[in-house]
Amino acid sequence: MAIALRLSLEDYHARAANSNARAPNGHASSSKERTVDNIAAEIREFEVKKAKLEAEKARVESCLHVLYQELEEKQRTESAVFARRDTKGKSKAGGIDYNSSEFEWSGALEAKLKEVFGHDSFRLCQEGICNASMDGRDVVAIMPTGGGKSLGYQLPALMVPGCSLVISPLLALISDQIMHLHEAGVDAVMLTGATSKEDSDRIYKRLQAMGSGPSVGPEIKLCYVTPEKIANSKKFLTALDRLYKAGKLARFVVDEAHCVSSQGHDFRPDYQKLSTLRERFPDVPILALSATCPAQVLWDLTKTLRMPKLTMASAADVDGTVLFSTSLYRKNLHYYVLPKPAGGNDSIMAMRDYILNNHRNDTGIVYCLTKKDCESVAESLTTLSEGQIKTGVYHADVPDTRKEMLHRQWREGRVKVVCATIAFGLGIDKGDVRFVIHHTLSKSLDGFYQESGRAGRDGKDADCVLYYRAQDATRIASLTYGERGGQEKALAMLAFACDVEECRKIQFANYFNKSSKLSFSSWATAEEDTLTRCGHCDNCTRPPETLEHLGVRGRVAAWQLLRVVEEAGQELTMAQLCDLARGLGGGSAKEKEPAAAAKGKGKGRGRGKEKAYVDVHEVAGGKVELSKEQTETLCVRLLVEGYLALSFSSTAYTTNVYLKQSKKTGRFTAFSREDIEAGKGPAFDCAFVKKTAKGRKSVAGAGPSSAKNANGTASPEKPKSTRGKRKRIEVSVTPPSTDDEKGRDIRIDNDKDDIEDEAPTDQEQYKAEMSGFIISDSESDIEESDMEWQTSLRGRSRVSANVKEPAKAPPVKRARKSFAGNGSARLPAATSSSSRTPPEDVIEISD
Numbered sequence: 001m002a003i004a005l006r007l008s009l010e011d012y013h014a015r016a017a018n019s020n021a022r023a024p025n026g027h028a029s030s031s032k033e034r035t036v037d038n039i040a041a042e043i044r045e046f047e048v049k050k051a052k053l054e055a056e057k058a059r060v061e062s063c064l065h066v067l068y069q070e071l072e073e074k075q076r077t078e079s080a081v082f083a084r085r086d087t088k089g090k091s092k093a094g095g096i097d098y099n100s101s102e103f104e105w106s107g108a109l110e111a112k113l114k115e116v117f118g119h120d121s122f123r124l125c126q127e128g129i130c131n132a133s134m135d136g137r138d139v140v141a142i143m144p145t146g147g148g149k150s151l152g153y154q155l156p157a158l159m160v161p162g163c164s165l166v167i168s169p170l171l172a173l174i175s176d177q178i179m180h181l182h183e184a185g186v187d188a189v190m191l192t193g194a195t196s197k198e199d200s201d202r203i204y205k206r207l208q209a210m211g212s213g214p215s216v217g218p219e220i221k222l223c224y225v226t227p228e229k230i231a232n233s234k235k236f237l238t239a240l241d242r243l244y245k246a247g248k249l250a251r252f253v254v255d256e257a258h259c260v261s262s263q264g265h266d267f268r269p270d271y272q273k274l275s276t277l278r279e280r281f282p283d284v285p286i287l288a289l290s291a292t293c294p295a296q297v298l299w300d301l302t303k304t305l306r307m308p309k310l311t312m313a314s315a316a317d318v319d320g321t322v323l324f325s326t327s328l329y330r331k332n333l334h335y336y337v338l339p340k341p342a343g344g345n346d347s348i349m350a351m352r353d354y355i356l357n358n359h360r361n362d363t364g365i366v367y368c369l370t371k372k373d374c375e376s377v378a379e380s381l382t383t384l385s386e387g388q389i390k391t392g393v394y395h396a397d398v399p400d401t402r403k404e405m406l407h408r409q410w411r412e413g414r415v416k417v418v419c420a421t422i423a424f425g426l427g428i429d430k431g432d433v434r435f436v437i438h439h440t441l442s443k444s445l446d447g448f449y450q451e452s453g454r455a456g457r458d459g460k461d462a463d464c465v466l467y468y469r470a471q472d473a474t475r476i477a478s479l480t481y482g483e484r485g486g487q488e489k490a491l492a493m494l495a496f497a498c499d500v501e502e503c504r505k506i507q508f509a510n511y512f513n514k515s516s517k518l519s520f521s522s523w524a525t526a527e528e529d530t531l532t533r534c535g536h537c538d539n540c541t542r543p544p545e546t547l548e549h550l551g552v553r554g555r556v557a558a559w560q561l562l563r564v565v566e567e568a569g570q571e572l573t574m575a576q577l578c579d580l581a582r583g584l585g586g587g588s589a590k591e592k593e594p595a596a597a598a599k600g601k602g603k604g605r606g607r608g609k610e611k612a613y614v615d616v617h618e619v620a621g622g623k624v625e626l627s628k629e630q631t632e633t634l635c636v637r638l639l640v641e642g643y644l645a646l647s648f649s650s651t652a653y654t655t656n657v658y659l660k661q662s663k664k665t666g667r668f669t670a671f672s673r674e675d676i677e678a679g680k681g682p683a684f685d686c687a688f689v690k691k692t693a694k695g696r697k698s699v700a701g702a703g704p705s706s707a708k709n710a711n712g713t714a715s716p717e718k719p720k721s722t723r724g725k726r727k728r729i730e731v732s733v734t735p736p737s738t739d740d741e742k743g744r745d746i747r748i749d750n751d752k753d754d755i756e757d758e759a760p761t762d763q764e765q766y767k768a769e770m771s772g773f774i775i776s777d778s779e780s781d782i783e784e785s786d787m788e789w790q791t792s793l794r795g796r797s798r799v800s801a802n803v804k805e806p807a808k809a810p811p812v813k814r815a816r817k818s819f820a821g822n823g824s825a826r827l828p829a830a831t832s833s834s835s836r837t838p839p840e841d842v843i844e845i846s847d
């Protein structure tokens with residue numbers, strides 16, 4: 001391959017010249033065509049080879065992980081023998097197995113776990129982390145979000161004398177932890193910008209008392225600070241010095257430790273200053289915690305924090321940093337991408353049906369992209385469900401008092417569903433969130449993974465649902481416009497959303513492998529390697545027969561779309577492109593009509609003023625014979641595969657998004673339609689979920705028998721676990737409302753200001769994020785002020801035109817041509833295996 005790659009353009013010209021000489025008619029154009037053919041064929045070959053190599057690399061990495069696990073297991077068995085000989089689990093030959101339950105403190109640890117935290121058993125590697133901490137070791141623990149990292153330091157802190165200092169990046173996280181610890185009766189404090197002077201004075205006095213000899217009164221067991229406190233407060237460091245000298249500084253805990261590394265995605269300069277901890281307090285052990293830690297970041301953080309070389313937890317040597325690492329794959333989370341009806345209210349009705357049918361009494365979160373969306377979605381869900389869904393709103397503009405109230409009511413279960421921007425979540429530790437719905441695509445797959453990961457933190461089954469329609473592609477494109485790396489992230493999110501075949505776990509593993517260099521093995525478990533399909537996401541449970549691969553038809557349609565883009569002579573909105581390619585608004589061979597004018601669009605809208613003339617018969621050999629929805633989906637696929645590119649035009653109020661040719665377009669269009677039909681040109685396929693004869697669309701529902709192997713072919717064997725049951729999802733697809741149709745393309749509201757971006761990190765953030773929540777609740781016992789707030793919200797809502805208050809019944813749907821109406825959404829509830837809807841075979845969407 002390397003030799004082939006070295007072929008230069010000159011080589012190709014030379015080849016062309018040769019073939020020209022050999023050509024019977026001697027036409028230069030035919031030899032050029034052959035050269036193009038050859039180059040395209042070679043590129044295709046390289047792409048196939050690249051895909052094979054990548055698959056091979058993943059397979060080898062997976063094998064390595066399995067071998068590593070086997071080795072660990074062997075060492076575990078050996079060291080368990082030694083551990084039995086030495087009650088402390090130590091052994092000269094086999095190292096120390098910190099996963100063992102045979103340490104002298106094991107019984108007491110378990111008793112405290114029950115007594116203080118109310119848990120019956122340890123999760124993942126919690127016990128090991130506690131053991132290593134009790135043994136005074138430096139520890140790095142990598143566990144997924146919601147895995148239960150906090151217990152790894154909170155429990156040992158209660159078992160040893162002195163105070164453990166926890167360094168956490170977010171005030172929101174700290175406040176939530178303190179609240180939980182106080183509820184459990186633990187003496188924990190925080191010293192942050194949000195701590196009042198009075199409280200702060202009291203805490204310093206207590207720390208001083210602890211540092212000046214035998215303690216009077218109870219010790220502070222856990223003290224939380226932000227890294228800024230270590231970096232900037234001499235007073236605090238002096239207090240630590242005293243504690244240290246008195247032997248009362250039990251441990252440093254660095255939460256979100258990947259922030260230490262400039263190689264990581266969340267680098268925080270103040271974290272680097274934590275390197276002083278080891279210099280100043282050399283004997284105090286460090287525990288570093290993180291959910292995502294690629295190898296480079298891991299190396300960086302141990303170096304910065306001056307921790308010794310890593311050693312395996314099951315056979316640890318006596319002086320290394322004990323490493324605990326568990327799979328990032330959370331098998332209790334069930335991922336689904338569901339079709340999002342086009343009309344605003346219709347999509348809310350679909351969501352309402354989904355919630356009422358699957359999670360009627362459950363707690364959930366609906367993530368929205370903008371503050372306005374949060375408000376309108378919350379209001380509509382409450383109204384359209386006649387108050388059955390008790391919603392609240394959370395975003396940065398919600399006043400603190402309202403946030404506090406919502407927080408309380410959500411915890412008490414009086415508010416079930418919080419409609420929120422991404423500001424909601426960090427530090428919100430509610431274990432029983434049974435579903436997280438994304439009303440719209442997140443701006444990145446990283447964000448989506450993190451937000452959806454807030455479901456099922458108690459380890460029980462939970463659903464992660466994304467509502468998606470191809471038109472949302474332009475929306476996130478416009479919202480990420482101008483952000484560094486924003487477009488690539490948005491495209492990755494789109495690729496995830498429009499993929500109807502690949503297992504969601506494998507998609508995450510692939511994405512994080514590319515974007516964060518996280519090893520594939522991070523997603524492997526003791527039972528399954530990374531490339532084994534999860535067997536319980538929408539794509540794993542979808543019966544293969546419900547998928548339609550367009551094959552040649554799709555390739556031809558893709559080629560037609562690209563030809564139209566080339567010939568339009570201007571950038572086109574997705575809707576314009578689809579209309580033109582489908583012969584609407586300018587596709588006639590005889591009468592060339594202005595595309596935009598024919599559809600009555602584009603007036604006074606920047607580039608939309610210009611008119612595209614395309615004769616689809618002449619340039620593309622005819623119209624694209626696909627539905628509008630399919631054509632849009634095809635556009636998105638071409639976009640995510642790089643055959644189309646995005647361009648933007650911004651005004652103060654709007655950002656218009658256009659599709660244009662990319663560097664890869666020519667790889668398709670260099671071929672004639674006949675060539676494409678004959679199978680030449682780039683490898684490209686587009687699969688859709690089939691519509692049944694009744695116009696209903698199957699979206700998911702295969703069971704174990706449909707599980708596929710890594711190659712995407714049907715696998716005969718059934719998944720081993722109880723997961724991957726057949727599911728039936730009925731999701732309503734309603735016709736687009738007139739408003740939505742009007743605004744569906746060229747114009748995107750420039751609602752960036754309304755979007756919540758990165759989670760805040762300072763005091764402002766604390767105020768914005770943490771002080772509470774707001775509710776919209778129809779219960780009679782809610783306070784007067786809430787009702788006022790809710791009333792005023794209704795007046796402002798986008799969808800309020802269709803919503804009368806107080807709502808007596810859901811609005812009757814208008815009959816619209818070619819649509820069957822609003823079906824019911826039903827998905828097996830994720831509360832527990834026993835309460836799940838009985839498995840059914842067919843999943844259909846009324847359309």
Ligand SMILES: Nc1ncnc2c1ncn2[C@@H]1O[C@H](COP(=O)(O)OP(=O)(O)OP(=O)(O)O)[C@@H](O)[C@H]1O
Pocket residue numbers: 119120121122123126143144145146147148149150151291429430431457458
């Ligand atoms: N052994 C256990 N048994 C049952 N529940 C547990 C156990 N350990 C922790 N939990 C619960 O799991 C939830 C998540 O725990 P925790 O907040 O420590 O996770 P985390 O790994 O720190 O997550 P994040 O990275 O999002 O902060 C909490 O609600 C906690 O009470």
